[in-house]
Amino acid sequence: MLETLARSERKLLIVDPCSECEEILPTLGRAGWSIELSKLSNAREHRCDVGLIRLQASHLDHPEPIKQLIQASGTEWVAAVDHDLMRSAGGSELIGQWFFDFHTLPFDSERLRVALGRALGMARIRRHGSMHAPAEEPDLMIGQSPDIRALRGLLAKLAPTTSPVLIQGESGTGKELVARTLHRLSKRSKGPFVAINCGAVALSLIQSELFGHEKGAFTGAHQRKIGRIEAADGGTLFLDEIGDLPLEMQTNLLRFMQEMTIERVGGHVPIKVNVRVLAATHIDLEKAVAEGRFREDLYYRLNVLQVQTTPLRRRPQDIAKLAEHFSSIYASEVGRRPRRFSEAAITAMLGYPWPGNVRELANRVRRGQVLAEGRVIEAADLGLGSLLEDDSQAMTLYDCLFQAERKAIDAALIRCSRHMTKAAKTLGVSRPTFYRLLHKHHILEDDPSSA
Structure with missing residues (x-):
């Protein structure tokens, strides 16, 4: 070559x-x-x-x-x-x-x-x-960790169906990205994708936002308004933070999902709509049901198919790739060429717990692209310089990767009840490779029964 x-x-x-x-x-x-x-x-x-x-x-x-x-x-x-x-x-x-x-x-x-x-x-x-380089998904479902590969496979299976999907996960883990991917891969991809954050709309407006209203329905309703549900006809409706929906609106939403008809506020004519409902939440809906904060019948209506997003701290293999992607995006925003990351910056990113998940990573890379003065983005530009100030605690890139690898193996063994073949499959490696990893991390020696 x-x-x-x-x-x-x-x-x-x-x-x-x-x-x-x-x-x-x-x-x-x-x-x-x-x-x-x-x-x-x-x-x-x-x-x-x-x-x-x-x-x-x-x-x-x-x-x-x-x-x-x-x-x-x-x-x-x-x-x-x-x-x-x-x-x-x-x-x-x-x-x-x-x-x-x-x-x-x-x-x-x-x-x-x-x-x-x-x-x-x-x-x-x-x-x-x-x-x-392997082509990335158009929706930027970036990463090659076992969790993200499994998620891509799951979405490919769920997308062709018309059943509701409940997407659960921490804030910033890409729940709307999952919803958009399901829409893009579905037979409704040419139809509209309509999203509404149920926790960001005032209580007095949520019914009008979802169902629309007729002219004169209330003070200030000077003309007919089409609601989000009706606007999604023929496509996908994404209800973000569904756990924040008021109880009285949960009843109306349940009726819509049962009958697939709505009535605009101030109207009396049922309107037939054809939408697929995707919902997302960062709270435990089962707990909310037990506490009386969420209707049990609506929960089971929404929870036909499930997707669980993975926090960034559990997929350290994807951090560098995601950071490069965001650097490329924000470079054009500030009129610069994409900057690469120093080894110290990568070490800091791998050692950081990312409480804000991918959203926080994007924001820190955006900051770094603006503040960096040299050819590379340093840990301090990302606001992570303090992680490297104490040399006695700072880890090399190898140490971080070694630690992340150990955590992934431990998690796989726990999830698979220490069944070696299943754990290897979960991690996306062959059984011989998995045994080499076990010896590398002295796991077999630590627990002879696992052999």
Whole structure:
């Protein structure tokens, strides 16, 4: 593969070239580069393996075209700058955030060839990796931990049905993402997906929000309003935080689910609707039923099929992948290239318990993308620097992974009542691999009966 890459054509695009750039062209041509020259205004029309920009002071006044060019090109860029520009705050910041490397004028032909070669190698490695990387689900159900793989398999089974699904899990674990995935994979995918947070609507408005109202139904009802249930006709209705729905509204919702008809507030004509109901909650509904806070008949009507989301602390294998994904999203939001994470930052993320789950991870990565000053995001940028302040307690990346692996094995053994074959299947590994893991963590020696 590397030999093939070395023999392939190397296209270099030089943007806003200067006289020094033109003087170096013959040398680069003899080195095997196929060169095109372009102004910044039409540089996006050219395809290249590596880009070289003669960065000038005028570019710093309006850096957006350069950022857009680099982002759209999908390759690496080298900046050619003079010493004064390199010493300026704006110049060093732009180069540090957006360029693979820089070269100060006048050109040193050998040093420039090395810089361009390194940029080409990195661009091709990344391009090759992206071509062979497994495609993520469009809904970004990201991760390869046993729990997330099992969840993807479960959703594929539940999606084609029309039965209600109750999604339970801690806040921030992606319950709405699960609902959207079920809708996307269902036969109703071309229909509407309508969501309502039952705990975020005022008590006086919840009935109107769900069922709609007729003109003049109450003070301020100046025109007919279609409710969320009716708006979801032919599609999916997602009732988030269903446990916060007032008891009197639970009765109305139960009647709708039994008859699949509604009446708008102030109306008297039954309206037939065809929706699939998905509900989510972070509270224990069985406990709420026992305490009289949730109707038992509605609970059993909703709880036909069940999905349990996994807290992030139980899927440490997915943390780095999720962090990279959020870094890519928020980089475009703040007008920067996605930053990678330092080893210390990854160690801190693996050692953090994530009480806010994936939502908290996304927020911390967003913060890190904004605050990071170098090429990588550090633990302090994520607000996790305190985890590494005490060197005696700080763990290496290997230690964190070793600890997470042990926790996953222990959990699998508990869930499967120490049945080795089932535990191995739960973890997604073969039985021989599972036994090697048991020996690695001295679990067989700790409990001879488990053999």
